[in-house]
Amino acid sequence: MIGKNPATSCGAKYSSYIFRDMGNANDYLLTVENLKTYFPVKKGLLRRTVGHIRAVDGVSFSIRRGQTLGLVGESGCGKTTVARTIARLIPATAGRVVFNEVDVLSADRNNLRQLRKDISLIFQDPFGSLNPRMTVGSIIGEPLKVHRLATDGDLTEQVAALLSKVGLAGDHINRYPHEFSGGQRQRIGIARALAVQPKLIICDEPVSALDISIQAQILNLLKDLQEEFGLTYLFIAHDLAVVDFFCDVMAVMYMGRIVEQAGPEKLCRNPLHPYTRALISAIPRIGVSANCRLPIADCQLPIQKSQIENRKSKIPVGCTFGPKCSLAGPDCLRQPPPLAESSDRKGHFVACWKC
């Protein structure tokens, strides 16, 4: 896709740190290795590519069957790009994505069709993600027809069954999206995702647009469906408390890289990476004073200079959090730290030279 690919040159460095004790590869439904997605920056009259934004820069993780991996981070850190790359909605620059022993990134037309059935998505905005001119019945029925999962005869029946699964009434089938509240629309989105009987559902901020009491209902629904159908989730959110509640494994992203990965109880109680520590202490919590926050140098996070790499400087410089980090030493700015298991905490991975 990109002529001289800068990604391949610094590739192998991040290789399989996570997969050391992974045992049987079959336990994992999805494995992502060193995934990179770069967006070209175009300039001038001829729209020449003058550099790349490293939206995702060497991300590796894997999800066990029936479990949930939570991806957290602030806006612009690359969470959604990871999800979209895995679903092949955006072309990847480098790396490998293995889903159910199929290489996703090199899948051909037929394989891709099967993958589209096995991986489905739930989107953030319940208002923008449903076609306003389609009835609920046709929104949920469309994937059933496309994948030939229903005949014309039993389509209505199947849609009604899906609606009742997500807690909506059968007579909602002929209504339009505008007739529903935000929580109900998110339920329609969930029913649509469930229609194809997927193995993996990518939930991209499924509850962040909802009110607290509705958020709890939707989270409970997703948990029930996981138990009933043995679903695996890739759960993307910016709210750490939600991910802490919902996920089996949690990964914190910062500027296109995973900086820390562990079980939620480890990560939320004992965060190791300085960024995770600052992030957790910045969350307004009930019963915790605002004064016990860790300082974080300057948190404006538009596209960072170090994320854009131009022709002149192709070498990535050090830890992306380095310039803001209070612990950073000269080493940190020289080489990016790999995601490695902490020496005294098993199963706790952190990308920091100082941890």
Next chain:
Amino acid sequence: MNGDDTILNFRFSIGNRRSAIGNQLSVEGLCVGFFTQACPEAGLSRAKSRGRGNGVVPAVQDVSFSIKKGQIFALVGESGCGKTATALAIMRLLPAGQSRVVQGKILFEGRNLLELSEKQMRLIRGSKISMVFQEPATSLNPVYTVGDQIAEAIELHQNKGADQAWEDAAAILRKVGIADPERRALEYPHRLSGGMQQRVMIAMAISCNPVLLIADEPTTALDTTVQAQILDLLDDLRKQNGMSILLITHNLGVAAQRADVVAVMYASRLVEIADSRQLLAQPHHPYTQGLLRSLPRLGSPPTGSGVERLQTIPGTVPEALHLPGGCKFHPRCRVGCADMRCRKIEPALREIQPGRWAACWRAPGYE
């Protein structure tokens, strides 16, 4: 038990405590109606009986509270419960032709804001009371530089020349934590990040040293770390200038950490007011209790084996057009749904302990 009597009592008790002197703002019995084309239904009969014609949705109903000098007063509630309508009523910025204040008083510096002429109100709005809006990206004018937009308020309200106003604008930008303010003042809003845009909004709002700042979801669109900085900034400004802040938020964590007093709103009504620590440690209204229970807590211990679930409030927020009778929360309430009184008679907000108000028949000390 007459509902109107209790409201009078409540108002009387505010007056009695002689705290009115220390109050920056007091809102008394505020009702706001939005006009709608929708067919009037059973739930509308009250609005109709006031003679406002068909299709008036009560967006704010009998809301009374007061904010003391230098206090952060948080208004918490789910979307559509009337938080923003309350704020707009105070600013007298409710969309004309679509809505109006039906009754009530808004007392600010001894005057009822609702009785002022538009000309008098213009002298207060932006100079003594100012507002930070929810979405900075859509609230800033895209065709003027941020410096222009801040200087405009200074020129209008402080009788300063353009050059002086521009200098002041840069100084205020520095105050809200924007580096290199002279250069930033020349930028257009789209060049700034969300956090910076919100800082500009706050700069604009505090440019004339208001005594009351209304911050409508000032951090909802922002990241956690930026949110903490913006809230710190508001807190610092309050300490420096002694201004009061009406903080509108749906985030209970923000309210708990930053506010002195928290008021909870449900279906256009206030259901509970208390000191923030008391309210969150020991909520008395079932709605507040439900909200706190349905919130996932960071680092909370797992409840044990099996699938963990959050406790929820059953059902959904009722539409303003189809409100249930009696207590508006009773169909979703765990304790009141079977109680005849909860279903028939609406409880008014009443002081149940010194400094604590609740609107629930079953709250301790309510009767």
